[in-house]
Each structure stands twice: as C-alpha cells, then as structure tokens.
Amino acid sequence: MILELRHLRSLQAIQQCGSLARAAEQLHLTQSALSHQIKTLENYYDTPLFLRSTKPLSLTPAGLKLLDLAHHVLPEVERVDGQLHRHAQGSTGRLYIAIECHACFEWLIPVLDRYRQHWPEVEIDIRLGLSFEPITALQRGEVDLVISSDRRPHKSLCFEPLFDYEARLVLTHDHPLAGKAYVLPQDLADQTLVTYPVERKRLDVFSRFLQPANVEPARTRQAELTAIILLLVSTLKGVAVLPDWVLRETMSQHRLTTRPLGEEGMHGTLYATVRETERTADYIQGFIKGAKNRLNADT
Amino acid sequence: MILELRHLRSLQAIQQCGSLARAAEQLHLTQSALSHQIKTLENYYDTPLFLRSTKPLSLTPAGLKLLDLAHHVLPEVERVDGQLHRHAQGSTGRLYIAIECHACFEWLIPVLDRYRQHWPEVEIDIRLGLSFEPITALQRGEVDLVISSDRRPHKSLCFEPLFDYEARLVLTHDHPLAGKAYVLPQDLADQTLVTYPVERKRLDVFSRFLQPANVEPARTRQAELTAIILLLVSTLKGVAVLPDWVLRETMSQHRLTTRPLGEEGMHGTLYATVRETERTADYIQGFIKGAKNRLNADT
DNA sequence: CACACAAAATGAGTAAACTTCATGTTATTC
DNA sequence: GAATAACATGAAGTTTACTCATTTTGTGTG
Structure with a gap:
C-alpha cells in the first residue's frame, strides 16, 4: 500500500482545478512533480x-x-490536525480528573461549570473509584489531573497546591461535644462516626487522628453524598469529619456546628497533580487557577 | 500539514503492540525508523x-x-485500495450505461438482472436523455458504456458489435398494409406513425427510410414505453417501427404482426462502445458477452 | 545500590522518494 | 499545418525517510 494522504490531496486539487498545471500551482508543486506522482499511483x-x-x-x-x-x-484529517495544533498551544485538550475525596465534589462541580464556559473545547470527565492508585492512572495517561491532599513526589509528575483546608468535626448545636472548644480522639470513642464509603487509610480522620491515638469510635456509618452525611449527623446525633469548604451555607440549614480536631486543628493542603509535560498547557493552568479562586466562582 | 497515512499506520501498530520495537517489526521497519518518525510528529x-x-x-x-x-x-482507505486493485483486474468497477434507443430496455433489463448476479460488486446505472452526445459523455467519463446502432469511430474508444437486428413495421393483423409482403416509404404517407419521443434524426425510420424518399407520415404520435406504443398501434390502427427483438411474446397478445421496411428489410447492428482503457476489463467483457447471449438470458 | 537487561533515543551515513529543470510528445485551435 | 497549451519523460539535485551502530533511559534483581 503506497497510498498516502498526499495523493488524495493532489487528486482533490486536480479535480478542483481541472488541469494538472493549475492543480500543481495550488499545491505549491511543479506540474512535473504532480505528473510523476499521479503516474506512480496509476x-x-x-x-x-x-x-x-x-x-x-x-x-x-x-x-x-x-x-x-x-x-x-x-x-476529518484536517479537523484532527487543527485540534492537535491548538492542543499544543494549550487552548484545547482532554481533562480527565481523578478525585480521591468525595467531598471535593462540593467545590469541584461549580468550578467545572465555570471552567467549561471559558474552555468549551476541552473534554472533561471525572473519574471516581479507580481500580488502582490515581497517581498510577495519571502516569498511564488514563486521567490527566489528580486532586488529592497527599503529596508523594514522583518524577514526570508535578504538584500544584490549590488551597489549604481544615478538617473539622461536624455535630449538632445540642450535641454534648458542642460544649468543648476542640475535640480529642478519645472524645469520639463513644460516638457514631459518619464517613464516605472508602478505605480507612484514605480517611484523614482515621489515619491522622484516631489511629495514632489508638481510638475506635463506638459505631460508624457510611454515605456517598455529603448532604446525606449531614442529614445522618442531624438525625442520628452522630459526628462526621469534613473539610471546612463543605460547611458553609448548608451548616445553618441543618442546625449544625463544627469544632477543630485537636487543639491546633487538623490542617491539610489540596494539590492538583498533573504530568510534567502538560503542566504549562493553558487549559490545565486555567483549571488550576479556577480551583484556587473557587470562592469567587460561586458568585 | 505533514501528517500522512504512514503515521497513522505506525500509531495503530504501536498501540496494538505496546512497544516501539514490536510495532517496528510488524511494520517491517527498524525500531529506529519508528522512533524518528514519531519524533517528527511530536x-x-x-x-x-x-x-x-x-x-x-x-x-x-x-x-x-x-x-x-x-x-x-x-x-476506509484499505477498502478503497483493495477495490482499486480488483478494479484493475476487472472484477469490479463502475458500469454506467447510456442508451440511445428506448427500445433497448426490452433486452437490457433482463440482461442486467442476470449480469448483477455474476458481478455483484459492479456499480450499475442507466443514463437516458443526456444533455450531450453519449459518445462525448463516454469520453468525459460520465458514462462507461454506450449502446447505439451507429458507429462513428473515435480514437481512445472502441466498438464491440452486440448483435444484428431488423427494424420492422408493426401493425395489426387487419391493417390494410398487412396484405403486403413488405412496405415502401410512400405506403406510410397516409398513416399514423407512433414513435419514441426523440429527435427525428435519431429515429431510423426517418433517417434511413422516410426522409431519403422524402415522405412524411399523415400523423405522428409519441410514447415513452414500448408497451404503450404497441397499445396505440392497436387502438389507433396506426403503425410503428421497432427492432425485431421487441416483437416476440407481446406480439400475439396485441394481435399484431410485422412487415419488412423495403424489399430487403432495414437491417442494423447494435454496438457497445467503451473506452479503450477499459475494454479488456472482465466486468466490461462480462456485460458484452451477456448482451450477445441475451436470447439465452430469458430462460 | 550497583548490576544487568530491555527498550527507546540519538547520530551519522545511505538509500529512496520527491522535486526541479529541460525537453519531448500530444491534442487542440485558427 | 503551424502555433499554442497541456501533459509526459528523463536526468540531476534535494529533501526525506530509513538503517546501523551506539548511547541513554528505565526496570527489575541480587
């Protein structure tokens, strides 16, 4: 098979122009070149x-x-060719986002809604529950951006800090623990803890708060959606640990309040991890900027 | 735009094989060549x-x-590439047929029905009433085969005789002229002549019979379909001139008979004209053979 | 952590393909 | 039938793609 796109382009020009000579001109070739080319095909x-x-x-x-x-x-070829050129400039591309924490939906969805207006050509998807580590998926090209709070440096990847957050205990106004200025691990030993349905090691409240103190809550409950977790906290008189960004408008509606974990509070930083090669792409930086400005995005 | 099919083929192989080295092998290239090629694209x-x-x-x-x-x-490219290779061998191609005489439908349709069974891949069409000469259309590639009875030699075209025919006068059994063994031009001077709706110069009865004798029929009627012409001959007590192949089974049904034109009868030959370059193609020869054997085709 | 192994990148030389230039051939026009 | 226009052809030059040899990178192992 010797057929190449070049031949198709030549034929198209010949048909358009009705003569080899004019077609050659249009193609920035000599008449001879075209003649040879066609003869080869023939x-x-x-x-x-x-x-x-x-x-x-x-x-x-x-x-x-x-x-x-x-x-x-x-x-079709021209369409893809054009797309790829713009892709390199960073005005378009694929943005598959993997998130490790369910709570991120709370700010991610509004941010993406806004992002799509500015970058309509970018192909967006959100991937939850990957069969392997998000970082591995990133390296394999299955996703393009990972949002997580831990930072395991790896070559060919880079971390962009998005914003700091504080994980706080959520409880009702009239909950016994509401009387304290902050809570300690052992305060939760007789409580019902409501969490997202993921492994314990991926929940900060276990890995950074309860397990170091070797404390186990009396009961646990799981729920996928933040709204349901808050509902359960209200109705079961349980407690939950959620990042502060979740707890703004919804708080007062549910007659809920929050307390720091430990005297200092439990703080963390949320990172966007991307492949080094794509870090500078406009559509990636555009997302990161939008995520950092998430507070303004609600307006 | 430097993108060529070669690049697409390479990418496909790389994806399939999961490694440059194996892909190179599959493509009959060296690993280095592939690496360079991809690098160029990148x-x-x-x-x-x-x-x-x-x-x-x-x-x-x-x-x-x-x-x-x-x-x-x-x-898609491979499909067309394959088609073109077979095309050269003559097992497939395009067969747009231009016919000058409406009566040809009578034998052409059964022949084509049979032909399609043997050459299912050939793209068939019939073109009537072209804006210019069928021969011109053939030279321009608008049609691929012209069926006509006159033979104006032209370089790059060639004529294949299909079969001889005799144009005969069609009339009812009880028509006054039925008493004669053959008819002369002046016999038609007081008759109604039913013809196909085409220019007179393209009707043999005028160009070869009436006009040389400077005879004009009393009345003329036109009809597109042979069946209607025969009907008009019956009901109007008119006459028509049709090739002998038309007049076989239908004759007795309409209580019609035929007489020769002139003492010798008016004979002609039907030719298939094709471009010299395509004459030897199997699918062309297949059609010509089928047309020659049209009599057997009905069985 | 060094080692070995596998796989991709690199660089220089070579072969192939494409293009150009000059010229020949063919078809059309007046 | 000469003139013109358009395509074909052949040889030479240039670009492009490929191969071979070698280096670099990444991966897995003792």
Whole structure:
C-alpha cells in the first residue's frame, strides 16, 4: 500500500482545478512533480486515474473512487490536525480528573461549570473509584489531573497546591461535644462516626487522628453524598469529619456546628497533580487557577 | 500539514503492540525508523504522543486523538485500495450505461438482472436523455458504456458489435398494409406513425427510410414505453417501427404482426462502445458477452 | 545500590522518494 | 499545418525517510 494522504490531496486539487498545471500551482508543486506522482499511483493500481484528452480533464471511475475517499477522509484529517495544533498551544485538550475525596465534589462541580464556559473545547470527565492508585492512572495517561491532599513526589509528575483546608468535626448545636472548644480522639470513642464509603487509610480522620491515638469510635456509618452525611449527623446525633469548604451555607440549614480536631486543628493542603509535560498547557493552568479562586466562582 | 497515512499506520501498530520495537517489526521497519518518525510528529505538533515510561506504553490524549483518526480513516482507505486493485483486474468497477434507443430496455433489463448476479460488486446505472452526445459523455467519463446502432469511430474508444437486428413495421393483423409482403416509404404517407419521443434524426425510420424518399407520415404520435406504443398501434390502427427483438411474446397478445421496411428489410447492428482503457476489463467483457447471449438470458 | 537487561533515543551515513529543470510528445485551435 | 497549451519523460539535485551502530533511559534483581 503506497497510498498516502498526499495523493488524495493532489487528486482533490486536480479535480478542483481541472488541469494538472493549475492543480500543481495550488499545491505549491511543479506540474512535473504532480505528473510523476499521479503516474506512480496509476502504475500501482495499473489503471488510469483521469482522462487527459478532455478539456476540463475528468476522472476515470477509479479516480472518482479515490476522490470520493479524499472527500471523506481529508476533512476529518484536517479537523484532527487543527485540534492537535491548538492542543499544543494549550487552548484545547482532554481533562480527565481523578478525585480521591468525595467531598471535593462540593467545590469541584461549580468550578467545572465555570471552567467549561471559558474552555468549551476541552473534554472533561471525572473519574471516581479507580481500580488502582490515581497517581498510577495519571502516569498511564488514563486521567490527566489528580486532586488529592497527599503529596508523594514522583518524577514526570508535578504538584500544584490549590488551597489549604481544615478538617473539622461536624455535630449538632445540642450535641454534648458542642460544649468543648476542640475535640480529642478519645472524645469520639463513644460516638457514631459518619464517613464516605472508602478505605480507612484514605480517611484523614482515621489515619491522622484516631489511629495514632489508638481510638475506635463506638459505631460508624457510611454515605456517598455529603448532604446525606449531614442529614445522618442531624438525625442520628452522630459526628462526621469534613473539610471546612463543605460547611458553609448548608451548616445553618441543618442546625449544625463544627469544632477543630485537636487543639491546633487538623490542617491539610489540596494539590492538583498533573504530568510534567502538560503542566504549562493553558487549559490545565486555567483549571488550576479556577480551583484556587473557587470562592469567587460561586458568585 | 505533514501528517500522512504512514503515521497513522505506525500509531495503530504501536498501540496494538505496546512497544516501539514490536510495532517496528510488524511494520517491517527498524525500531529506529519508528522512533524518528514519531519524533517528527511530536515536534510538528509540539506535544508527546505517548508515554515512554509505562510498561505497555500508553498514548497521551493527543496520541489518542490520532489513533482515533486512524481507526476511522484506515479501514476506509484499505477498502478503497483493495477495490482499486480488483478494479484493475476487472472484477469490479463502475458500469454506467447510456442508451440511445428506448427500445433497448426490452433486452437490457433482463440482461442486467442476470449480469448483477455474476458481478455483484459492479456499480450499475442507466443514463437516458443526456444533455450531450453519449459518445462525448463516454469520453468525459460520465458514462462507461454506450449502446447505439451507429458507429462513428473515435480514437481512445472502441466498438464491440452486440448483435444484428431488423427494424420492422408493426401493425395489426387487419391493417390494410398487412396484405403486403413488405412496405415502401410512400405506403406510410397516409398513416399514423407512433414513435419514441426523440429527435427525428435519431429515429431510423426517418433517417434511413422516410426522409431519403422524402415522405412524411399523415400523423405522428409519441410514447415513452414500448408497451404503450404497441397499445396505440392497436387502438389507433396506426403503425410503428421497432427492432425485431421487441416483437416476440407481446406480439400475439396485441394481435399484431410485422412487415419488412423495403424489399430487403432495414437491417442494423447494435454496438457497445467503451473506452479503450477499459475494454479488456472482465466486468466490461462480462456485460458484452451477456448482451450477445441475451436470447439465452430469458430462460 | 550497583548490576544487568530491555527498550527507546540519538547520530551519522545511505538509500529512496520527491522535486526541479529541460525537453519531448500530444491534442487542440485558427 | 503551424502555433499554442497541456501533459509526459528523463536526468540531476534535494529533501526525506530509513538503517546501523551506539548511547541513554528505565526496570527489575541480587
């Protein structure tokens, strides 16, 4: 198979111009070059592609077949070619986001809604519950941006801090622990703890608060959605640990309040991790900027 | 635009094989050649196309875009490429037939029905009432085969005789002229002549019979379909001139008979005209053979 | 952590393909 | 039938793609 796009482009030009000479000009080639090129094809297929003896020279059935192919194929090729060029400039691309924490939806969705207005061509998706580590998925090209709070440096990847947060205990106004200025691990030993349905090691409240003090809550409950967790906290008189960004408007509606974990509070930073090669792409930086400004995004 | 099908083929192989080395083997290239080729593309688009650091190496979003294009485009290209190769062998092609005489439908349709069974891939069409000469249309590649009874030799075209025919006068059994063994031009001077609706010069009865004797029929009627012409001959007690092949089974049904034109009868030959370049193609020869054997085709 | 192994990148030389230039051939026009 | 226009052809030059040899990178192992 010697057929190349070049041949299709030539045929299209020949058909358009009605003569080799003019087609060659349009293609920035010499007439001779075109003649040679077509002859190669004709030898390959062992059939003429156009009739030389008619005034606006016309294609043979074989030539028409190829022209037909050209009309199908070339526009698509040009579309993708253009996309890829813009892709490199960073004005378009794929943005598959992996998030480790369910709570991130609370700020992510509004941020993405806003982002899509500015970057309409970017292909967006959110991936939850990957079969392997998000970082691995990032390296394998299955996702393009990982949002998480831990930072395990890795070559070819880079971390962009988005914003700091504080994980706080959520409880009702009239909860016994509401009387304290801050809570300690052992305060939760007789409590019902409501969490997202993920492994314990991926929940800060266990890995950074309860397990170091070797404390186990009396009961645990799981719920996927933040709204349901808050509901359960209200109705079960349980407690939950959520990042501060979750707890703004919804708080007063549910007659809820928050307390720091430990005297100092439990603080963390949320990072966006991307591949080094794509870090500078405009559409990536655009997302990171939008995430940092999430507070303004609600307006 | 430097993108060529070769690049798409390479990307597809890389994706399939999961490594440059194996892909190169499959493409009958060296690993180095592939590496260079991809690098050229990556420089052109200014973005990597796949990640080298994963075990089964994986494509970047940009690479996936191209792969997607490859999956769309390559099968179509291969289909056409294959078709063209067979085309040269003559097992497939386009067969647009131009006919000058309406009566040809009578034998052409059954012949084509039979032909299509043997040459299912050939694209068939029948063109009537072209804006210019069928021969011109043939030279311009608008049609591929012309059926007509006159033979104006032209370079790059060739004529294949199909079969001889005799144009005979059609009339009812009880028509006054039925008493004669043959009719002369002046016999038609007081008759109603039913013809196909085409120019007189393209009707043999005028150009070869009436006009040389400077005779004009009393009345003329036109009808597109042979069946209608026969009907008019019956009901109007008119006459028509039709080739003998039309007049076989239908004759007795309409209580019609035929007489020769002139003492010798008016004979002609039907030719299939094709472009010299396509004459030897199997699918062309197949049609010509089928037309010659039209009598057997009805069985 | 060094080692070995596998796989991709690199660089220089070579072969192939494409293009150009000059010229020949063919078809059409007046 | 000469003139013109358009395509074909052949040889030479240039660009492009490929191969070979080698280096670099990444991966897995003792």
